[in-house]
Amino acid sequence: xxxxxxxxxxxxxxxxxxxxxxxxxxxxxxxxxxxxxxxxxxxxxxxxxxxxxxxxxxxxxxxxxxxxxxxxxxxxxxxxxxxxxxxxxxxxxxxxxxxxxxxxxxxxxxxxxxxxxxxxxxxxxxxxxxxxxxxxxxxxxxxxxxxxxxxxxxxxxxxxxxxxxxxxxxxxxxxxxxxxxxxxxxxxxxxxxxxxxxxxxxxxxxxxxxxxxxxxxxxxxxxxxxxxxxxxxxxxxxxxxxxxxxxxxxxxxxxxxxxxxxxxx
Numbered sequence: 001x002x003x004x005x006x007x008x009x010x011x012x013x014x015x016x017x018x019x020x021x022x023x024x025x026x027x028x029x030x031x032x033x034x035x036x037x038x039x040x041x042x043x044x045x046x047x048x049x050x051x052x053x054x055x056x057x058x059x060x061x062x063x064x065x066x067x068x069x070x071x072x073x074x075x076x077x078x079x080x081x082x083x084x085x086x087x088x089x090x091x092x093x094x095x096x097x098x099x100x101x102x103x104x105x106x107x108x109x110x111x112x113x114x115x116x117x118x119x120x121x122x123x124x125x126x127x128x129x130x131x132x133x134x135x136x137x138x139x140x141x142x143x144x145x146x147x148x149x150x151x152x153x154x155x156x157x158x159x160x161x162x163x164x165x166x167x168x169x170x171x172x173x174x175x176x177x178x179x180x181x182x183x184x185x186x187x188x189x190x191x192x193x194x195x196x197x198x199x200x201x202x203x204x205x206x207x208x209x210x211x212x213x214x215x216x217x218x219x220x221x222x223x224x225x226x227x228x229x230x231x232x233x234x235x236x237x238x239x240x241x242x243x244x245x246x247x248x249x250x251x252x253x254x255x256x257x258x259x260x261x262x263x264x265x
Contacts, residue, residue, distance in 0.1 A: 001209075001212075002200045004262045005200060005212075007257075008213070008216070008261055010257050010260075011193065011255075012193060013216060013219070013254075014220070015251060016221055020220065020221045020224040020228070021228055022163060024225075025244060031087075031114045031118060033167075034169055034172055036110075037084055037090075039110060040081065040106070043106060051089075062092075066089060066092060087111065090110040091111065093107055094108055120175065124175045124176045124178075125179060128186060129186070131184065136187045139151060139188055148196050148263050152255070152258050155185045156255030157251075158181050159182045159184060160247075160248040160249065162181025162184075162248070163245070163247050163251060164244075165177075166244055196263045197209070
């Protein structure tokens with residue numbers, strides 16, 4: 001394997017690990033932290049009791065899913081007057097019997113908050129992709145003056161800052177700015193590593209090594225899918241926003257590792 005390809009493998013690993021953390025946890029992180037999905041503690045206790053009383057009448061798989069949510073909430077909830085619940089619980093109990101109108105309205109509000117957050121994140125993802133498409137025309141101009149590896153480093157650092165900044169957002173509109181920064185990184189991710197790699201590969205094996213290089217996209221995603229849940233629950237106390245912060249930090253690390261790449265034009 002060419003030296004530049006080995007060096008880029010580390011860059012790709014941390015880059016795609018970070019991206020996968022965003023794809024998995026961004027909806028939960030945004031709706032849980034920027035939008036209000038909390039219910040009064042008394043209502044949550046009522047939902048929990050109602051779920052346990054319905055065990056015999058519920059489908060086993062559905063009951064286990066709802067009970068898993070309750071156990072996770074009990075594990076990480078704070079001694080506040082309100083409790084953050086999951087959309088899974090809100091969807092089930094908004095249609096269940098035994099709740100008064102006011103309680104049902106609270107659950108409908110939670111559903112609306114989740115839908116608003118998910119919809120807005122979808123819009124911001126479009127902003128990310130749109131900015132990436134535009135920035136793709138600018139990247140070659142930057143690379144001419146800075147060099148390819150420094151250009152990629154800069155873009156990854158900007159993207160990492162964008163992911164980390166989601167933790168500090170106080171208004172939904174600011175999410176578009178964060179996703180726009182990730183879009184700058186996305187434009188570079190889809191082009192710069194391959195541009196750097198092409199100069200280091202023998203012409204007669206270009207297709208082979210390009211195919212092998214895609215392993216460094218798939219492998220980090222498999223590892224992320226394996227360990228991110230464990231890290232979120234046991235290291236971050238169930239706070240998915242901190243998982244996005246981890247992703248942002250790893251993307252910045254990937255940018256710094258670009259400086260090690262032996263980039264030959």
